[in-house]
Amino acid sequence: MLTDVVAPPATAAWRAGDPPGRRRWLDLRGPLPLQAGGALPGARLAYETWGSLNPKRDNAILVLHALTGDSHVSGAGGPGHPTAGWWDGLVGPGRAVDTNHWFVVAPNALGGCQGSTGPASAAPDGKPWGSRFPFLTLNDLARAENDLADHLGVDAWAAVIGGSLGGMRALEWTLCQPDRVRALLLLACTAASSAEQIGWCSAQVRAIEADPNWRGGDYHHAAPGHGPHAGLGLARRIAHLTYRSPAELNGRFGRIPQPGENPWQGGRYSIESYLDHQAAKLVGRFDAGSYVTLTKAMADYDAGRGRGGVAAALASVRARTLVAGVAGDRLFPLVQQQELADGIPAAGPLRVLGSPYGHDGFLIETGQLGPIVGELLSR
Template identity: 45%
Template sequence: MLPSEGDLHTVAIGDVTTEAGATIADAAIAVRRWGELRGEPDGENNILLVEHALTGDTRADDWWCEIIGPGKALDTDRWCVVCTNALGSCYGSTGPASEHPDGDAWGSRFPAISIRDMVVAEAAALDALGIGRVHAVLGGSMGGARTLEWTLLYPERVSYALVIAVSARASAWQIGIQSAQITSITQDPAWQGGDYHATGSSPDAGLAAARRLAHLTYRGELEIDERFGTSPQSGENPLGPFRADDQRFAVQSYLEHQGKKLTERFDAACYVALTEALNRHDVGRGRGGLNKALHSINVPTMVVGVDTDILYPYHQQEHLSRNLGNLLAMAKLSSPVGHDAFLVEARQMDRILRNFIALTEQAPSGREIAAARGEYAI
């Protein structure tokens, strides 16, 4: 049974065995939904499963407020929008900050997880809610990686997919910049091997440093330079005879603000767990390589990229579009904002999402295509 509209609901899914063979005991996944379910939970229905990005949560109507709601692109008068919190996060789903079955925090005992592990846990949560199929899965960044894995792990459960601002696998550059973020946290003395949750201190300095690095990859070089250039922070002088931490350029102050904001709402160990999962993202692993895996996808999939994305450059979405077994459409967000454009450029995303919804009502679903091929019955 789906939770009451807008309410946070935690779904117990039992033990989860990770791709690497570890066990997460008594796991749970948090979920919210908006709009009423129409159709059959195990058949044709109106469920849109929305996947959040790295530090996102189940409040999709907040971080995508221009997109989700009555009369909007994801019209909750017509569609049942469901959003889960990823395994490993700190917004209701089991992660390093959650209570272990022994009563303490999981901490360092929480195993390394992959994007596939997140999707397996999410599928188990939908099972527990009685949902066997969804009309579409859609998400950006880490949410886009999860969407891709849905089409490969559970193609019979997904009719359509929308993959935004992500690649088929982590590039060496992405692993490098993300590993630097992890190291910023794990080298903080307050990290304490990942077992800091009951000590009264936490690696906030490391998490803030990680966020400063990450934020530079989330935003475009053009936008950052246009906003700040070489301007000093008001009342400070970064051009004095000696460098000083309290004499900053405006961009330094901005990034420090972004880092502080994250420490107030997110757990450092969860940030490490999710970032490591992004490092392990590779849809070709165990499937004969990237292109073979992508070609095997029958689910009609729309791909969206951002022309100024530093983190997931547009050529990575072009690679997806050239190799997907069933490309529904390709779209480009044109914005100086960079990677975060899919969260910021509301007008462009509205047009893209309305087009995606229209296409899902015209093109045969992956399930119909597979049935026609005799791969499985409808």
């Protein structure tokens, strides 16, 4: 039975005591069978919605977040949501995804740490899953969200939209459930992780696992401040260098020392201070176990697995599709989005966002992205 929980559960996957904000919770129907074998019992998804489902039930849009995102796509910060929505410039009343017209749904990915079941959540024995949490694939995440569509009464999504890991999840959604996706927007993502992307992911996972406070993944009972924060911070530093472009980093920081610090005397360059800041922000809001779980799922992704290869999988996509990438993206280079645009029938030409920011441009350049979204939704 699907249960919609309005109040935060006692075993919430984010830190105990955090207010729920706009989140709601859904208990999945029975154990979730996993692609790698076995099943995940007692799984729960956190999600948020904006707008209303119309009587025809044909105005629902699914928005899928990237690696360290969450369900808070739109709206101001406040209790339960320290910052404004991560796509607030794109989703909301009067914006490209106009919530006065569209019913927008954003789940926190299974395996995450912002309300959905993940390694920090309680297993059936009442103890945190920790190292016992199973390996997840993006196929597992999409199938879990299928229960959410059923619960909300959405027979088919008018569109599924995602960038980066969210774009890979969006592609998997339409491959898993072709009859439930009418339109698809794939941003700054790939149909299969490359050797380099697997390598970047591996370096980040190894950084976390090398932290003595990782404790093999069973650190959730440690006293506050004694988790694998150093390893998670290092992983974030590695990742953030792939999120931004060399031109932007050189333009912003160059070789300038951090004010008041001398690198010859143990001080930092400004770029080091910036990376330290990004690391501290993530450590303050994200669970290392979830980071490992979702990073491994991203590295593992291959849309062609079990479908006759990537080309055959892309050729099977029936949803109206637009593909966009970011100029200068060194994490998901444009050649990968070109493969998507070329391989998906009637996807049309690849759209390119001009941006000095690199990969993060898909989050920042909402002014350029708005017309692309508008084209998809008006076709």
